Amino acid sequence: MNTTLPPARDLPPHRHHEIRARLEREVAGGRRSIRFAPLITAGVAVAAAIALVTVVVAPWQQPGGVGPAASGSAVHPTTVRLPPPSPAEKPVIPNLSPERIAQIEEGCPKSAGVPGKAVLHQYLTDAAGTFGLLYTGDTALGCTIDIPTMPYNAGFSSGFDVEWLPGEASVDHVGAKPGGDVDKAEYAGLAGYDMAYGRVSAKVAKVTYTLHGQTAEATVANGTFVARIIHPSNWEIPDNFEAGEIQAYDAQGNLISSAADRYGPCYVRPGDYKIVVGDKTSDPKTCWPAVSWRNK
Numbered sequence: 001m002n003t004t005l006p007p008a009r010d011l012p013p014h015r016h017h018e019i020r021a022r023l024e025r026e027v028a029g030g031r032r033s034i035r036f037a038p039l040i041t042a043g044v045a046v047a048a049a050i051a052l053v054t055v056v057v058a059p060w061q062q063p064g065g066v067g068p069a070a071s072g073s074a075v076h077p078t079t080v081r082l083p084p085p086s087p088a089e090k091p092v093i094p095n096l097s098p099e100r101i102a103q104i105e106e107g108c109p110k111s112a113g114v115p116g117k118a119v120l121h122q123y124l125t126d127a128a129g130t131f132g133l134l135y136t137g138d139t140a141l142g143c144t145i146d147i148p149t150m151p152y153n154a155g156f157s158s159g160f161d162v163e164w165l166p167g168e169a170s171v172d173h174v175g176a177k178p179g180g181d182v183d184k185a186e187y188a189g190l191a192g193y194d195m196a197y198g199r200v201s202a203k204v205a206k207v208t209y210t211l212h213g214q215t216a217e218a219t220v221a222n223g224t225f226v227a228r229i230i231h232p233s234n235w236e237i238p239d240n241f242e243a244g245e246i247q248a249y250d251a252q253g254n255l256i257s258s259a260a261d262r263y264g265p266c267y268v269r270p271g272d273y274k275i276v277v278g279d280k281t282s283d284p285k286t287c288w289p290a291v292s293w294r295n296k
Contacts, residue, residue, distance in 0.1 A: 137162060164291070
């Protein structure tokens with residue numbers, strides 16, 4: 001299948017639904033495939049004409065993690081009073097004034113038509129330009145910033161609870177953008193890239209992204225990671241686009257999460273056993289325990 005998108009628009013909504021349905025069938029059949037966490041449901045706003053390949057993503061399994069409840073285990077309680085979540089730490093963005101942060105937190109979700117309060121978690125600049133990663137309560141926004149004709153241009157992944165992780169890490173987006181010389185005129189000279197971003201727990205100290213023999217180490221900050229594999233400004237997205245391999249390590253260098261691993265079909269919130277990631281029709285007793293991102 002040719003997954004290269006026209007340079008003037010994102011995938012149409014019906015294609016996202018078709019991709020999601022195919023991946024859900026693969027999960028049900030127990031097939032091994034490239035999978036990460038929540039669904040990518042939308043892309044760049046109509047006025048924001050970035051050529052972007054996106055991949056629908058589903059959960060990681062933590063190697064050596066706690067598995068589903070054993071057969072015959074105690075019946076789950078029907079009513080459980082959960083303690084209030086611990087306060088989330090305010091992200092620290094070096095070298096940005098509060099005023100500039102507020103502008104980005106307003107401009108990026110507005111460009112994508114995403115409602116709700118967005119919080120900036122990462123801000124970085126490389127050969128591909130300036131990028132911001134923001135989260136609302138149910139959406140991840142990847143935002144290209146400071147292009148002269150388009151100060152904010154965000155794509156997004158939506159429809160999931162950002163407070164919970166499927167293990168120690170969640171890949172919320174995998175995609176690619178062609179080099180500026182073969183994209184739009186306003187991007188001339190900018191590098192192309194393959195990119196992945198998502199959320200991590202406090203146990204994660206390092207994340208790597210490997211694709212077609214190239215490996216990039218992600219920037220890990222504020223409970224998130226962003227990894228970009230940089231390509232020349234004349235690079236085009238190949239027809240055989242792949243998601244690649246994403247691995248997370250602890251401070252001692254131990255591999256604690258990998259997108260290549262097998263994983264549980266669903267993850268439950270500790271305490272009330274509500275399914276917060278994965279197939280909501282699953283038996284909660286067969287699910288894996290979710291990890292709170294608030295305690296990142």
